[in-house]
Amino acid sequence: MIVDLPRFLNAEKPYWEELAATLDMLEKDAQRTLTLAEARRFHYLYQRTSGALAKLSALPYEPEIRGFLEPLVARAYAEIHETHQKPRRFSPILWFTQTFPQTFRRRHRAFAVSVTATLLGILFGAMVMHMDLDSKRFLMPFGHGDIKPSERVQQEEEGQGRHTSDGKAFFSAFLMTHNIQVSIFTMALGMTFGLGSLILLFSNGVIMGAICYDYIVDGQAQFLAGWLLPHGSIEIPSILLAGQAGLVLGAALIGRGDSLGVKLRLRAVLPDVVTLIGGVAIMLVWAGIIESFFSQYHEPVVPYWLKIAFGSAELVALALFLTFAGRGASAHERPVYAD
Amino acid sequence: MRTETKTLTITTPEGISFDLVLAGPATRFFAWALDMMCVSAAMLAIAPIVSVLGLISADFTQAFLWLLYFVGSIGYAMAAEWFWRGQTLGKRLLHLRVLDENGLHLHPSQIIIRNLLRFVDMFPALYLLGGLVSFFSKRAQRLGDFAANTVVIRERDTLTYDIQQVASGKFNSFRDYPHIEYRLRQKTSPKEAAVALQALLRRDQFEPQARIELFHDVANHFRQIAPFPEEASLGLTDEQYTRNVVDTLFRQK
Numbered sequence: 001m002i003v004d005l006p007r008f009l010n011a012e013k014p015y016w017e018e019l020a021a022t023l024d025m026l027e028k029d030a031q032r033t034l035t036l037a038e039a040r041r042f043h044y045l046y047q048r049t050s051g052a053l054a055k056l057s058a059l060p061y062e063p064e065i066r067g068f069l070e071p072l073v074a075r076a077y078a079e080i081h082e083t084h085q086k087p088r089r090f091s092p093i094l095w096f097t098q099t100f101p102q103t104f105r106r107r108h109r110a111f112a113v114s115v116t117a118t119l120l121g122i123l124f125g126a127m128v129m130h131m132d133l134d135s136k137r138f139l140m141p142f143g144h145g146d147i148k149p150s151e152r153v154q155q156e157e158e159g160q161g162r163h164t165s166d167g168k169a170f171f172s173a174f175l176m177t178h179n180i181q182v183s184i185f186t187m188a189l190g191m192t193f194g195l196g197s198l199i200l201l202f203s204n205g206v207i208m209g210a211i212c213y214d215y216i217v218d219g220q221a222q223f224l225a226g227w228l229l230p231h232g233s234i235e236i237p238s239i240l241l242a243g244q245a246g247l248v249l250g251a252a253l254i255g256r257g258d259s260l261g262v263k264l265r266l267r268a269v270l271p272d273v274v275t276l277i278g279g280v281a282i283m284l285v286w287a288g289i290i291e292s293f294f295s296q297y298h299e300p301v302v303p304y305w306l307k308i309a310f311g312s313a314e315l316v317a318l319a320l321f322l323t324f325a326g327r328g329a330s331a332h333e334r335p336v337y338a339d
Numbered sequence: 340m341r342t343e344t345k346t347l348t349i350t351t352p353e354g355i356s357f358d359l360v361l362a363g364p365a366t367r368f369f370a371w372a373l374d375m376m377c378v379s380a381a382m383l384a385i386a387p388i389v390s391v392l393g394l395i396s397a398d399f400t401q402a403f404l405w406l407l408y409f410v411g412s413i414g415y416a417m418a419a420e421w422f423w424r425g426q427t428l429g430k431r432l433l434h435l436r437v438l439d440e441n442g443l444h445l446h447p448s449q450i451i452i453r454n455l456l457r458f459v460d461m462f463p464a465l466y467l468l469g470g471l472v473s474f475f476s477k478r479a480q481r482l483g484d485f486a487a488n489t490v491v492i493r494e495r496d497t498l499t500y501d502i503q504q505v506a507s508g509k510f511n512s513f514r515d516y517p518h519i520e521y522r523l524r525q526k527t528s529p530k531e532a533a534v535a536l537q538a539l540l541r542r543d544q545f546e547p548q549a550r551i552e553l554f555h556d557v558a559n560h561f562r563q564i565a566p567f568p569e570e571a572s573l574g575l576t577d578e579q580y581t582r583n584v585v586d587t588l589f590r591q592k
Contacts, residue, residue: 027424047353050351050353050355051355053355053357054354054355057356066357066358069357070357070358070359071359071494073351073355073357074349074357074359074438074442077349077351077442077443078438078439078442078443078444079444081351081352081443082443082444167398167401167402168398169396169398169399169401169402170398170401170402170405172402173401173402173403173405173406173409174405176406177405177406177409180409181458184455184458185458185459187455188455188456188458188459188482189459191456191459191482191485191486196459249486263440263488266485266486266487266488267488270446270448270449270452270486270487270488271448273448273452274447274448274451274452277455278451
């Protein structure tokens, strides 16, 4: 119990100020490591200040002393009780070539669901087109529904990507940012227990199914493959991976068969979600460059077989990368509460 | 409508509890608006410098600026919250800080997720969804905070306490009546004591009329709790009466 408050304040204030100064120093330089003597002193100051706070809590005195001491104790508490792994030097190359594919494989079930939702959408889109060809006006974006595929192919082959010839770099930047935003949104919709991500994947599938059906029925399968494969072989898996991230988030919220609380479940999946969406962003940078600088050229400038071969090679390389890269290497930056 | 301030109580393994005051959606919105102004101002400052590259390629310059804005608007908050331990410029100005829900430091994945999930919190416009979720959340969390296990707190860091100026070294006529003083201490709740003390500490901040009315109410309240004989309070103003009460309550026995 505090018998004489002014005396107590005068005696304790220097310790509080010393603790505040130590914390300021640590916060200014995150890499600073305390010596053993400094750490002992820091711990003593924390305990002494905590004790003062406990003593003051028993009295009706004034919120302002508590108002000063509580943030001070909170900052010291955060510094002393930190449980996160010490940050290692971040290696972007190791992260992309090991952590990313490892994470993808660890969450393969969510990826399977993501692929299934998209395939169902593709089937649905193709089926709707089969039943009612006029529906293409409502199913296809960017005016694709207003024109026959054969007419579009003729225009493209005559135009040779003129619509982007003056601004390929900007077009590429626009595509990257737009696709990354869509991917982030797909992942973020995981907060609707994964339902929003599933709906977005399904609707993407519907559009793809409708476009594919339209071009194939019109005899333009070769153009379609040559047009979509070079960038689509990376872009479409990227959206599937973003969906995978969203579903991982959604599954953590639902927590079926998991005895951990929702907070711990979310904490456990965060590093994986971040890794997946980070990998997606890198893939979409590549897809944006290819779409702007390569996909927009058609025969006779670039033969379709070359575009199809290039796109197929990319797809195989991506599949091999995600399946085999980082195997044997120790899991890099695994979450603390790994499931 | 006035809403109650939300707090987060953290109990340390040493058994010490402390409260962190959580920031409301309006304050956080202003901090975000300040941040967006900063990003826009930085872009306006950088654009003329980068546009020199236009002499080489206008297309490349346009693409570079576009990417810069995109990376800046998404990456600024992440970088700032990492390097400034949970603060951006806007949050610094408004004394806000992002913390782990357990009061610990932020992990990079928490910072990234809470910032990426702004895309949903912003839905459909001006943080409507995030604002609503935060308003109804017990811990004032938007969806991004919920996913990342983070909270945004209001920082308090000033020490302006001086009980000596109000309670000691003054003559107190109540001291002649220790039995009534004892009754007063016994019947006064900690909250009532704190109100009286606060009234005295902040007395110079009130308008003259409000000051008179406040001390009139406070003194009358304590007169009813434990009435002192007339000779003990004769000639005392309401403020002096309250001062005597505070001295009685907080004085070393």
